[in-house]
Amino acid sequence: MRLSTCGALALAAALPLPTTAAPLPRLMSTNICADVLALSIADPAQIVSLSRHSQDVQRFSLAAKARQFPANEATAEDVVHLKPDLVLASRRWNARHQQALLKRHGVRIVTVPFPTDWEGIDASTLQMGQAMGREAAAQQLLADTRARRARLQARPRPFNALYLRPNGGSAGVRTHVDAVLKAAGLRNHATALGLAGWGRVDLERILNNPPDVFITPGLVNDLAYARSGLSRHPQMKALLERIPVVALQQNDWGCSNWQLIEAAEAVAAQVDALKFSEQRP
Incomplete structure (x- = not known):
């Protein structure tokens, strides 16, 4: 059946107009x-x-x-x-x-x-x-x-991990570092040392209550902190020789976004490779 010109126009008018997506913002x-x-x-x-x-x-x-x-x-x-x-x-x-x-x-x-x-x-x-x-x-x-x-959480890692910079800087609850440690299935030891948010933990507190593992970041701007006495203190050096250290080389700790999952995966992989992983409860 062939539509008349008027009928074709009426049908076209009744059909929904094609929509075009708005251009993405530059x-x-x-x-x-x-x-x-x-x-x-x-x-x-x-x-x-x-x-x-x-x-x-x-x-x-x-x-x-x-x-x-x-x-x-x-x-x-x-x-x-x-x-x-x-x-x-x-x-x-x-x-x-x-x-x-x-x-x-x-x-x-x-x-x-x-x-x-x-x-x-x-x-x-x-x-x-x-x-x-x-x-x-x-x-x-x-x-x-x-x-x-979810894959990280499937394997338990019941260890106390202390994020520590050479100047004693650390991070407790309500920080993105805490989010990384939790994603890796670890306990944030800074909380046990009384730290909430960002701050420092002194040598005495670390010696009296040491963690199972230290986590040290590979941040470029941490080079300035290398002058700190904490990392050079003899007692701290002895502790670092006795307690495993997870040293991260990538620089993905500075931003609080989805990429922290990569930091968590790197932490978890190194913790899993430590000998104590299968020896401690």
Whole structure:
């Protein structure tokens, strides 16, 4: 049956119009923590620029991937010049720059959260995905991270682990380091030493109540802490010879995001390789 011209027009008018997806926002990130999220969630075509630190292999485990994109100095001038739709930034960056000026240029600034537990990390991952127009990619990343955490939890590691920097700096509950240790199935010994949040533990407390294992980070900016007397103290040296030390070489501890699962996996793998793993309850 052939429709008349009027009938065909009426039928076409009744059909739903095809929908076109809104274009993804062109984005720029201003620090390494934002770079991680941009590289892991965004469509590469929407990335305008990453921070200059993203190009440093010593500071950033994704440097090889980051070098595919232009680097910026994280200045307001960079934003005006590059004309992104979206800027991923820290609270500190927002405080230093004129948000009103950037908004006049049509730029939306999204502050990257710094959560202290996995519930917060999951929520911030989804938040960043929504801001980038990439919620499905964020959901997929969440599913992968949760599955990796579940695999880690399947093997018990009932040991007291103390995260310790050369200057005595450590991290108790309500820190992303605590989230890493819990994901690895370990007990955070800093809590037993009376530390909540970030702070220091003195030598006397460590000697009186030593952990089962020390965790030391491989952060580039920790080189300045090497002048601290704690790591050179004879009693501390003797303790480190007696108690196993897990020394991490990657620099993925500085940001509180999904990538902490990689730190947790590295910690768990080294703890599993220690001889005491099968000797202690």
